[in-house]
Amino acid sequence: MYNNSFFKKILVVASVVFLYSCDKDYNEIGGDLIGENNFDLKKETYDVLAYNQKTGPIQSNDLVVNPLGVYNNSNFGETTANFGTQLTLPVTITTISTRPYIESVVLTIPYYYDASKTVTKADGSHEYVLDSIYGADKAEMKLSVYESGYYMRDADPIGGFLQPQKYFTNQNAEFDNVKKPNRLNDDSNLAQNDKFFFDPAEHVVTATDSITKVVTTTRTPPGMQLNLNKGYFKTRIIDAVASGKLATNDVFKEYFRGLYFKMEKSGSSAGNLAMLNFKAGKITLKYNEDLSTTTAGVTTITRVKKTIVLDMTGNSVSLLNTDFAGSGLAYNALPNTGNTTEGDDKLYLKGGEGSVAVISLFNTPGQLEAIRNSGWLINEANLVFHIDAATMANNYEPQRIYLYDFNNNRPIVDYYADPTTNSVNAKKSKAIFDGNINVDATSKRGVTYKIRVTNQIINLVKYKDSTNVKLGLVVTEDIATIASHKLRTPNAFITGAPKASVMNPLGTILFGGKSTVPNDKRLKLEIYYTKPN
Structure with a gap:
């Protein structure tokens, strides 16, 4: 009781002093x-x-969100936004079994959408309204995804290895000049390349299990979903495992230097531009291989499904080509x-x-x-x-x-x-x-x-x-x-x-x-x- 009373008195005195101090400061x-x-x-x-x-030109590496597309502003000119990123392995790979066969290589990047405007229909499907897109809806553009030939260092050898390497908005030519020649998104569906557009439709995948015959339907919100060349990834990824190229991320990032996203106009379309979280993007490579097991001297070969995931969480850079020289642009004339x-x-x-x-x-x-x-x-x-x-x-x-x-x-x-x-x-x-x-x-x-x-x-x-x-x-x-x-x-x-x-x-x-x-x-x-x- 004595201790409680003592501390209460101390608290009262402290409060008075505090309020007096505040009042004194208030009147300064x-x-x-x-x-x-x-x-x-x-x-x-x-x-x-x-x-x-x-x-x-300004530093533009490792941004939280990045623009991609073509956007024309009557006051500031036309900007073409490209993008470069490293790929990383969430799980390193040291072995691949026999007779590997790639079923699919799919690149996915989610789009931003306005959740308050999402409509859920009676059949379980959804209608989405995309957010953070500037320009006409569903404007067509030419999208090309290449393996990058530009090595993005972690540290700056000139500024000291304790300083991270900086990359800048005006380095597009440096990435474009050293890209690998093969266009990776070469699917026959032109909406994935020459007539690409930011599609608000949800992705629906219906699959039938080869053993149980059970049919499942998976629905995911809208996002970029590109089928990449399977033969290319068979050579560059699957066949490279044996030589240790996927054994560590350091080795992998030197070997496969990432992706370069290049945007161009398509026909008479003015294009549009979307803000994307590339860090949430990934490449999912699904393949089958033979798994050999031996029990009591008997060897059994089983065909199994495997997956390799390549994340887009490495170094990245927003690459901007801006034409400020449009007709009568006051901005271009500014000093x-x-x-x-x-x-x-x-x-x-x-x-x-x-x-x-x-x-x-x-x-x-x-x-x-x-x-x-x-x-x-x-x-x-x-x-x-x-x-x-x-x-x-x-x-x-x-x-x-x-x-x-x-x-x-x-x-x-x-x-x-x-x-x-x-x-x-x-x-x-x-x-x-x-x-x-x-x-x-x-x-x-x-x-x-x-x-x-x-x-x-x-x-x-x-x-x-x-x-x-x-x-x-x-x-x-x-x-x-x-x-x-x-x-x-x-x-x-x-x-x-x-x-x-x-x-x-x-x-x-x-x-x-x-x-x-x-x-x-x-x-x-x-x-x-x-x-x-």
């Missing part, structure tokens, strides 16, 4: 939030200097670095091998110091970006943009301070930090993006030794991915960009903070505050 100038409601608060807006910065003094009137955010916007706050002399001396209690601060709706009409719009510390290629404090998560869609996490597109209720087109910078501004106001860093703005594929990727040719203005931007194939055009932009569209820093009596 510029050092608090006073709620989420901006009613009766005062608002000030400040000019923002913002300009474009192109990245050029690599925009107007760093007055800012640009429009900000071009482009994923992949694209561009970022660089943002500088409090550029007017004495502006930040005046806020520090004002006695304000800052409630909220936002950057609101207006979309150039007329120019973006008829183009796919990125669902989210991401603001980060451009100087140090890392998130700003408001990103870390946001604890919100989304169990249904992780891409919707960090809802307070925001950056999600706001759409017009009638047109369903994007109007603005808003990003919360409250803590960033509070720190600048509260701590005079805080560095007023430049901020970077990009399109993002995944708000949870905060790592940075390197430019192939860094310069004095930029050395890297967020990895999640490299993953996103889309672009958007926003109004900048230049004085020539109409005031109702101009980029501004909004600060909501109250001033104690």
